[in-house]
Amino acid sequence: MSVTDRIVNYLKNGEFASANLTDFYQLTTGAALTDMEGWATTGNMVLRGKGTETYGIMAGWRYILPAIADMRYDDAFIDWAQQLTNSLGQPKLDAGYLNRLRGLPLPITIDAIPDGSVIFPGPLARITGPALATKWVDTAINDITRRGISVATKVARLVWASGGKLALADNSMRRSGDVLGLMVGDICNAMGMPTSNMAVAQANGTKPAGTMDHWFLSLKVVQYYDAYPQANPLDRTTRIDALVYAYRSFIQANPADGALLLDLAPLEEGLEAAIIALQQTAPHNYAVRNDSGNLGTSAVYIRTKLDKAGLGQIRILLSGGLRAVNIFNLVEEGRPFFGAGIGEYFQPHAETKSKGPHEAPVNTEIVTKFGSGTSPSGKMYNSIKISDEPAKASRGGKLDLWVLTDPDAEGREARI
Template structure:
């Protein structure tokens, strides 16, 4: 089976009905987030690259038809209209790394209706999860206020692929490295890591463990110092570093306890030992809130290693995202449900200075001083331009540059870690007028039904 079967059942039943009814006209679906989670002043668009990879290779194979038929309890022949269906449509999207706001389309897919419907669940999964984690990572970079941040999340993420994504998204938002070897190798990232407490425990003493580790790794080393008593561990690490003539590039790692107070004492021990260049790495349950408190306290921590709470975006693990039909066969459509109404028509987001955004129609001219965010990234089921799979580091670096540029444009209140205030996009006059016309049309049709 292919990844085409990774979908919700109702996508299959709807697509089959569309095909049997001959409803294969072009449909545009818009993917957006209605409201930000608590303590979020912005989102970072992510997940587009794997979405494009998925759509470019999308095809319903015979084994997929058998799987659909099996779960529906029907003969495979009933599902035959789906056989061979591939994605041949267009994708317009906000490039990865860009800051986005509520109600702004992250992407719009225009394709024959059955195709656009079948890919919904997979596309939503990729964009929802990765935008969630990228936004959490971005806030850690903000909280660190210039100190390096590294990713230690693999062992706690919801599956190995989620761990890979967390490493990639951290790098996209400015992390200095990751412990994830596969992600580091594939994405051209800096691999980082130290040792576990179990390593210390198998030796007769910390000093023996540190010497053994340094013999296997003659370059700069990082010693984990809190297995038994943190201050003694720092003093032992200092003796070993001195005896080996090591210093620049080396570090000690604090992984538990009052990290701020322990960092102060560790710094004093290292400085007294003549090792001012040895850095202090902090880890252990950190996220942007903890990092922000430590930075504001003046703790002498040089590097922050974040893992569990960031890799799963513990405080806000999902987004109020939606994938809604906005146009079918040239006819703008909208949903009128209370609290879940949508705006009709294909759209564009126009970004002004300070992230003063306007959501308009796709063919509108940009307001003065603004630029469009959504770009055409796929046509006829193929990427339109840019590097392919073979240049993952190049794609990632471009996304990082976009993120840093947009971050600089955000108002200070949106960048706050505690109680941020997100900018709100406004609708253009043309989009507002279209929404009124479509609403009136629907209401007339309801009255005459």
């Protein structure tokens, strides 16, 4: 099973299993739409602009379209809704209305900007169908597209920031979990970034990327002290011996294509132990990874020590809260590192939460607005919103979206 299919199945059994993943007003206002069943409506899905965002990359339709196909008002949801009462002690909603919804499909048509497209504030999709359907699905759709846009945009930022010169890898699965973790790995893989997510690697026939973790290193150090009860952890030489023991254990199990984590101890001790272990074992295609402290300064220090020890072939990986802006600065400063592991950056809004230089937020503020309604006789009505707040008011004129294409391809631009 492909990762995309796995995510789709997850959504079908989770977020899209029932039409209840939305706000209560969708149910209460729907009760007043039963006399408009012959009407077709259009909702415009729009990416809002705040003036601080840059470009975005569209992603998410590959999961949404197949997952939403079987969305229904399921029995458990209808049974729950029938138990709701108002302040008069009466049923909140008419039983006949709710029973008509039971098992009712949500037939809609979606015309959208394809995944992988560069996007800016403006229209993303047009959702057309019966009134009871189009207004119900936007919450579930918006949730997944927000996640997809966030991840894909960050991958694009990272590749740009690295100048295409670094080995970047997604290491976010433990932090993301569930469907977001799969989406991150799947989108990274689709955009050419390796991932440590084994489900993604297995499904796509790619090699997973990964190094070692603090948990493993800590456990092996404990094992060393258990084997040598007279060893004194307050003694620097003993601490280095314990780390050498841990590193050698990993190298023996992984004689090629590995990386040694340096920051379980102070960097000087971790690096000294790694150098000893690397000199003793001579593994193939290895690196060392620093996950804390001043990563730029430490990269220079590590490179100097490795070269002095005759280990010029050992490469340097950096990790630890890295964002695109950090990668850009490290490259601009000429820091001697080969690649980076990216983890928490793929969490929603993490680009603005980490310490350090400012990075513009990824724009994922999506709203779905009523666009038009077509009566049973075929007459179309357009709608505008008049508001005292200019940002919320509809703008006059047609809403245009320009999609840039390959200049060498036929049809250099298309307008929706």
